[in-house]
Amino acid sequence: MKMYRLFHAFIALIMLAGVGNAEAAAKKSMIDDVDDVSLASIPEATFDIFVQARCHGKTAEVKLINKGDRWPDLGEFKIFRADDKSVITGRKLVMAKNQRASFVLQGSFHRGDEIGVFVNPTWTEREFTFDSRITCK
Numbered sequence: 001m002k003m004y005r006l007f008h009a010f011i012a013l014i015m016l017a018g019v020g021n022a023e024a025a026a027k028k029s030m031i032d033d034v035d036d037v038s039l040a041s042i043p044e045a046t047f048d049i050f051v052q053a054r055c056h057g058k059t060a061e062v063k064l065i066n067k068g069d070r071w072p073d074l075g076e077f078k079i080f081r082a083d084d085k086s087v088i089t090g091r092k093l094v095m096a097k098n099q100r101a102s103f104v105l106q107g108s109f110h111r112g113d114e115i116g117v118f119v120n121p122t123w124t125e126r127e128f129t130f131d132s133r134i135t136c137k
Contacts, residue, residue, distance in 0.1 A: 053132040057136070072123050082114040
């Protein structure tokens, strides 16, 4: 009902303005609006992550601290076997500024192999290189 009233009000304004063709008035309105367009850029969130891996016997513990801005999208956290870069486990997460997260990997998962940790922000390009490497035996 509201759209019906708005449409009739628009037609009444067109007729009052002396424009007989609604399509021409709409085109004129669209052309006039182009001058009023302004563009804004959204600054990209800074990605600054602290990654620490420790051994507690055969158990590996990985701690993350987001030192940058709040992540605008999901980041991919993955633990790999370092020698062949096969994924052992991974998670997708969003971290707030100064948020901490920790992950524990039992020895049966990594079998005493050297493991590597990589955090990949999905909103920006980042070269693959391990953020931390450790061997727990």
